[in-house]
Amino acid sequence: MPVEVRVLQIDHVEVFVPERDAAAEWYERVLGLSRVPSAAAWAADPAGPLMISSDAGQTMVALFTGKPQGTAAPIGFSRLAFRVDAATFLAFVARWEHAGVADSGVPLRVRDHTTAFSAYFTDPFGNPLEVTTYAHEEVRRAREATV
DSSP: OOOOOOOOOOOEEEEEESOHHHHHHHHHHHHOOEEOGGGHHHHHSTTSOEEEESSTTSSEEEEEESOOOTTSOOSSOOOEEEEOOHHHHHHHHHHTTTTTOOTTSOOOEEEEOSSOEEEEEEOTTOOEEEEEESOHHHHHHHHHHTO
């Protein structure tokens, strides 16, 4: 008889960067992801992951030293998306260019997907990222009010 498996949640996603500490600082400044203290021992190993999270380690990004995806054709996953509420989405888009956030050299692209809004960008190492919100109507009204 087959064993039923039910995944509880995504634990972590691995992202390769040339320098884990610099990447952790960027992810904290731009997306509010901070180091997970309970995983500090793993980060002490240069080949191990430096774990960062926005929810105290419930869902994490594992930063590994290695060649980032950059502009190479992806094999496997191609983008890491973070869900936010409407106010956070609007604030993120508004401060992208004004707070020195765009240090990756790639402009922010905002797209209206009819049921969601997404902002596409990369980290400084070329890894594709997205901030998305499903509070479509609230964001649409706010964006129309600023035009």
